[in-house]
Each structure stands twice: as C-alpha cells, then as structure tokens.
Amino acid sequence: MQVVSISSLKGGVGKTSVTTGLASAALAAGIPTLVVDLDPHADASTALGVSPDDQLDIGRMLRSPRRARLADNVVPSGWVEHARINGSSTGALQAGAARSASSPSVLDVAVGSAYTGIYDRPDLGRRDLRRLSAVLAGAENYELILVDCPPSLNGLTRMAWSASDKVTLVAEPGLFSVAGTERTMRAIQLFRQEFAPKLSPAGIVANRVRSGSAEHAFRLSEMESMFGELLLTPHIPEQANWQQIQGAAHSIHHWPGDSAKNAAGLFDTLLQNLLHPNGLATAGSVRDRSQR
Numbered sequence: 001m002q003v004v005s006i007s008s009l010k011g012g013v014g015k016t017s018v019t020t021g022l023a024s025a026a027l028a029a030g031i032p033t034l035v036v037d038l039d040p041h042a043d044a045s046t047a048l049g050v051s052p053d054d055q056l057d058i059g060r061m062l063r064s065p066r067r068a069r070l071a072d073n074v075v076p077s078g079w080v081e082h083a084r085i086n087g088s089s090t091g092a093l094q095a096g097a098a099r100s101a102s103s104p105s106v107l108d109v110a111v112g113s114a115y116t117g118i119y120d121r122p123d124l125g126r127r128d129l130r131r132l133s134a135v136l137a138g139a140e141n142y143e144l145i146l147v148d149c150p151p152s153l154n155g156l157t158r159m160a161w162s163a164s165d166k167v168t169l170v171a172e173p174g175l176f177s178v179a180g181t182e183r184t185m186r187a188i189q190l191f192r193q194e195f196a197p198k199l200s201p202a203g204i205v206a207n208r209v210r211s212g213s214a215e216h217a218f219r220l221s222e223m224e225s226m227f228g229e230l231l232l233t234p235h236i237p238e239q240a241n242w243q244q245i246q247g248a249a250h251s252i253h254h255w256p257g258d259s260a261k262n263a264a265g266l267f268d269t270l271l272q273n274l275l276h277p278n279g280l281a282t283a284g285s286v287r288d289r290s291q292r
C-alpha cells in the first residue's frame with residue numbers, strides 16, 4: 001500500500017483535479033484505491049460523485065480515530081457505476097475486485113466535510129498529527145491511498161504528510177506558483193527531519209500548461225532546472241472541458257471525445273511514473289492491467 005498526499009501551499013492550482021485524474025487512472029487500471037478528502041471544502045467528494053448514507057465523514061473519523069472503522073465508513077465513488085455501465089474497464093474492475101475481495105469497490109472515498117476544519121491549525125501537536133495514520137491503520141485492502149489536501153501547510157496538510165509515504169506537489173507554471181512550490185519543498189524537508197523520516201517528495205506535477213504560452217515554457221524550464229527529476233512527466237495541459245467533466249461528477253476515462261481520451265492517457269502515465277519512479281513510462285505506453 002502506498003499513501004500519496006497531493007498538496008500545495010497555493011490554492012486553485014489543481015490539487016483536486018490531479019487527485020481525481022490519478023484516481024480515474026487507478027480505477028481504469030484496477031488498482032484498489034481510496035481517496036481521502038481532507039479539504040474542508042470537500043471538492044474531491046463532489047467530483048467523485050459520492051452519495052453518503054449514514055457513514056462518518058473523514059472529520060468525524062479523525063475525531064475518534066481508534067473507534068472509527070474505516071471500512072464501514074468509506075463510500076464507493078459514483079464513477080465505479082459509470083465504469084460498469086460503460087463497460088470499458090469491466091475487466092480491470094473485476095481484476096481489482098478479485099485482488100481485494102473484502103473491498104466493496106475499486107474506488108472508495110473517505111468523504112470530506114467542513115468538520116475537518118477544526119484540525120487546520122498551525123499549532124497542531126504531535127498526537128493530533130497522527131490522527132490520519134491511526135484512521136488509515138484499517139486501510140490495508142487498498143493498494144493506493146490518495147489524500148487531497150487543503151491549500152495551506154497547516155494542521156491538515158501536516159497530518160496528511162505524517163500518514164504518507166510520498167508527497168506530490170501541484171504547480172501551475174507561473175511565477176508565484178513556482179516560488180510557492182520551492183517553499184513547500186523546503187517545508188517538506190523540515191517536516192521530514194522532525195516528524196516523518198520515511199516521507200519522500202514524489203515530485204511535482206505541472207498543471208494547466210498552455211502549449212502556446214512563452215511564459216509557461218519559460219517557467220517550465222525554470223522548474224526543470226530548480227527541481228530536476230522531481231518535475232514529473234507528463235505535464236497536464238489546460239483542458240477546455242475540465243470543469244464540465246468535474247461538474248458532471250464523471251471520470252476523465254469515461255468522458256467521450258479525443259481530448260478526454262488524451263488527458264486520460266496522460267494521467268495513466270503520470271500514475272505509473274508516480275508509483276514506479278524508476279521505470280519511467282512515456283505517454284501511451286501504459287496499458288490497462290486487464291489487457292495484460
């Protein structure tokens with residue numbers, strides 16, 4: 001099991017979009033995945049099309065982590081049903097289900113709520129920082145856990161980092177975002193020394209890249225020289241229909257049209273590069289597990 005936090009100091013750069021893009025790729029590949037929606041705005045839960053019943057949201061699970069039974073309180077993403085209806089990744093779904101017999105679906109969500117906000121303080125103590133790790137002690141059925149963080153380095157993001165194996169940062173190729181990424185990278189190093197020696201920066205995803213923009217090209221080359229191999233490939237371009245897809249609570253892999261298909265392929269490769277950094281994949285080289 002790998003726990004990956006998706007973070008940034010800056011708001012609106014695409015953390016939730018990258019989280020859901022990776023979740024979509026994981027679903028298509030049949031990787032049993034849990035998305036933890038740690039942002040009090042709960043955008044990831046909305047985009048993942050969850051319909052909670054009487055399950056506890058993640059804020060309430062964090063309040064009593066030892067008593068919170070994660071397996072009873074996760075909610076399947078509505079995307080699983082779309083995938084079943086569309087049938088395109090049925091094989092992958094079955095492959096995933098077979099490998100996680102006790103898991104009700106391949107893509108589950110620990111649903112976000114404003115309640116998590118009580119932990120988003122700058123002075124969260126060591127004991128509180130371990131709350132998410134304690135909740136995730138019941139998550140061994142998943143191969144991948146993606147934690148969507150709020151846009152700050154306060155308690156919730158630090159709680160996510162202490163439960164994570166890797167942190168992925170998201171940045172737009174603009175001056176302020178690049179500077180924010182550098183500050184966040186330093187914060188990860190400090191946090192690691194003090195609280196989480198095994199935590200590693202998985203890399204930086206450049207999002208909303210405009211191919212014709214000279215400024216974006218300049219900032220990308222600046223990021224390459226600043227961060228080297230930590231700048232992950234592929235970069236995610238500005239996608240015209242992204243808001244429409246998110247508004248419909250659909251996964252990118254089940255949205256019609258060539259541009260969605262192209263974006264889905266980029267997230268397949270990004271997921272592969274994130275999970276297996278030494279076997280770098282190039283766009284188009286990643287196949288669905290069910291086809292192997």
Ligand SMILES: Nc1ncnc2c1ncn2[C@@H]1O[C@H](COP(=O)(O)OP(=O)(O)OP(=O)(O)O)[C@@H](O)[C@H]1O
Binds near residue numbers: 010043149237238
């Ligand atoms: N690659 C993209 N192409 C087009 N629009 C995008 C892209 N990535 C993100 N967006 C849009 O930008 C907005 C912000 O994205 P998102 O909510 O993913 O950012 P965030 O970092 O999670 O924000 P917050 O800090 O508020 O949590 C959303 O409206 C989203 O649809």
Ligand SMILES: [Mg+2]
Binds near residue numbers: 016017044
């Ligand atoms: Mg977000």
